[in-house]
Amino acid sequence: MKRACAMLVAALLVAAAPLRAAEIPPDQRRSGYSFMGPDSKAMQDDDTANPGMLWVLDGEALWNKRPGAANNACADCHGDARASMKGVAARYPAFDKALGRPVDLEQRINLCRAQHQQAPALDYESHDLLALSAFIANQSRGMPITPDGDSQLAPFIARGHELFMQRQGQLNLACANCHDDNWDKRLAGAAITQGQPTGYPMYRLEWQTLGSLQRRLRGCMTGIRAQAYNYGAPELVELELYLMSRAAGMPIETPAVRP
Amino acid sequence: MASALINVPKRAKRGDIIEIRALTSHIMETGYRRKASGEIVPRDIITSFTCRFNGQEIFRADLFPAIAANPYFSFFTTARESGRFEFEWTGDNGFSQTASAAITVE
Structure with missing residues (x-):
């Protein structure tokens, strides 16, 4: 399974045109929820079934x-x-x-x-x-993501954006290669999704536990064979910041359930 | 750690078929995984789940290592009289947890 994933990533890499760098238009943004099957959706929606x-x-x-x-x-x-x-x-x-x-x-x-x-x-x-x-x-479930408007955040958001677009790791992939350019496709059996941070911390069935956005980001970095930043590293916070600004207006789902 | 999440309808009509749902938190460590050092992580699972209604057992399940963490049960029963559902989970290392919920049958 892992090998198949890696091969597919490699195939994707070879096939990928140069980074399109097209951001997702607001009306096409989708939470990871919308990519899930009916069973996982039902699990998230029912507070007595949602772990x-x-x-x-x-x-x-x-x-x-x-x-x-x-x-x-x-x-x-x-x-x-x-x-x-x-x-x-x-x-x-x-x-x-x-x-x-x-x-x-x-x-x-x-x-x-x-x-x-x-x-x-x-x-x-x-x-x-x-x-x-x-x-x-x-306590914010259902409320739209409204990034902190402090203008001093601007350089940090910009750095997060840069990191998002930066190819890295042995597979030489940027976050944007999958989550901006190919979110409507699948990687082996799994939907790629847009990487919208709407439900953190969230219960991931694969983890069999709750996990933070930083854990998710580190998992992605390991997946592209890059050296993941340590928990709490400024780079991870900048990425979180950029992802939240990218998802502005989307409703919070915490605790979300994801495969 | 939060014990359990129970979903039992608060009231029901006599003869209604009602759904009971019970979710509990547990790591369900299989006993087949190894640490980085090569040692086996000891098994730590829930082995039994029981539901009693007014003292009488109405549902029981044995659990095994292949069951995921935080096991969730959903089952049906017929509402015959008012009373109290009692749930009990037992497992490795003396694990024991109980919860209960009342129902009014009209």
Whole structure:
């Protein structure tokens, strides 16, 4: 299966015309949801069948827990997440003035833990960080992605765009080669899709667990045999930022289910 | 870790066929995978799922290593009287989890 995938990627590479670099027109943008079969769609739509909801429930419990020396729960500052966190995930990554760079939702949670809770940072892809980010992002479900309008973000979005268009790895593929130019085709049995980040963190059946957008990006990089950036690397945040600006207006689905 | 997500209709008419859905979180480690060092990752799965209604067993399933993480069950029963469904999952390493849901039959 893996070999077949690699061969197909190679075939695609040989057949591919020079990078078309055509962005997807707004009216043709499609969430990964629309590429799925009816079973996977039903799984995402039903909150008692969607395994991502297990993390959302855990996140709700963590929201009210006091993990650090400051004896502060998220709820002690932010109150009811249903009101205070509504729309927050739809505008992340956001610009952090103190750091002078964009931070994604996971990094924001860890900054909050360090500054206001005096609690140790949670590891990327750890259960608790996924649970908290899923719970927070779930409050924005159905809301359109509305990127942070801070003009200081512009150079970071531009760098993310550059990375998206940059060929890399032994297969010498850019994100755009698949997700801008060939999203209507298939790679072996699987739909290529447009790579729209609408449902993160999401439950991927292949992973059998919830995963972040950074995990997905790293998986793609390994797939094209490039050296994946480390979790939390500025390049990954810039890519997240570009992807969110590329998907502006599309509704958040967290927790999405994907094959 | 959140225990389980249960979906049982809150009320039903006598004689109705109702769907019961139960999702629980579990890694379902098969016992066939190896770590990078070559050692086998020990098996850790749920081995049994039982649903009782007012103390009487109405559904049971044995689980095996080929079942995916976070197992999900859906099954049907006939609503005969009001009462309480009790769900129980047991597995390796002393794993045990319970949940319950009430139904009113009119």
